[in-house]
Amino acid sequence: MKNERLRNLENNYAFVFHDTIKESRWLKSKNFSLINAASNYSFIYILYRILDEMKPVNILEMGLGQTTKLTTQYADYFKFSNLTTIEGDQVWIDSFSKNIEIPDNANIIQCDIERVVIDESLEIPNKTIESNRYKNLDKILKDEKFDLIIIDGPQGFIDYPPIKSSTYSRTNIWDLIPENLADEFIIIIDDYDRIGEQNTIKHVEELLNKENIRFDKFVTKGLKTQCIILTEKYKFVKWF
Template sequence: MFKKIKNFINAILKDNNGRHQQNNLHLKELEWANTYHDSIRGKNALQNLPLNIGRWAGNYTFFYILNRILNDYKPKSIIEFGLGESSKFISVFIENYSKESQHLIIEENALWRDAFNSNFTLFENSKIEVCDLITKQVKGFDVNGYNEIEKFTASKFDLYVVDGPFGSPNYSRHDILKFAENLSEKDDFIIILDDYHRLGEKQTGDDLEALFKVKNMKVNKEVYIGVKSLIVFATDKYKYATSL
């Protein structure tokens, strides 16, 4: 009987701790939301842009960090994995505040591309390339990846926004490693890896960090936490992207 009572109390305490953690994350998200809205103040094109923030799209943590990086550094070449709300944001930012920048979007689904295009028109510096979703093997695990992504891996970008393809339980969105393998200590870049609260993205982040170490590359990192988390990797040229 004593053991049953003890287990019951422990279960209640565990549940309360879980609720406390969730409440804390939601409070952080509210703070990020306010910070995000302050960060776009005075940028009418962004303030007037209808965005569906959260759920499958990036959360306020993500959009604040994205806005600050775009605003502070105005990266000239951007590759984004996954077409969606952030694609709108980047395209509108480039058109209004960074016209020399180029924006390549890799999307896994032609039907979603067509549906997106029927509701929103990207500006001319933003281009969509469809690479169908396929299953790849990473360290013995089935992982979602982009078909023929190798067509783009020889190119180097200032900003990598990794929010696609559809997540995997292990080594999620591991195609970013194919791009990182072509980088060296002479390159400057920022990588945003979204959904870092999940195991699969953490494993991919660990592999990125290990790769940079093998290549003797000094790369700064920071995890930003809201309801969902993201990690930013940045070389010294962009190191303040890890202290936003």
């Protein structure tokens, strides 16, 4: 019953997405493959609406994939913008890049993935918590300020096979608060249906509160779930 409900939500997003992009000025190539581990329709829909209506200037994308087909076309059309895409797998970068146009204001950076032990203050007693992270990402980004951060990498599990979920997933975002956040920003994290991403976002909220940064949060859901954190200026995105 639950799977049927999620499929219905996904189908609704698919119909709305295709209607929404039908006469898009900047999204010319629409050859998306939204299946399995790739982005799903709820993700690609909310991302398109944010790009199209918010017009972000500096975009950070963690994880190369179907969303990059959106972000590179956006950057190509809106020359005032800059796109930085982080990916751990050089083979995947080489393969995927052959099928998209990468404009001058977009940069795909290969960044090694490392296994780290989460800070002791967040650990469960008597249990070591490990997580995959992009290595030295904060040093790569330096003091750049991003008004849109898309989090879909690195992988949210720590062993395969069999899959062993991480208690905290995709935690690079912690190191970017507040140094790499613009005054007004939107953060999207994919796979929010998993406990690792949920725990990561809980700590994101703690960090934002510590910095006295006012924000709101909402969730979009199809076959997969996304969490969107946004500042006051962008609160109306909740109604997209």
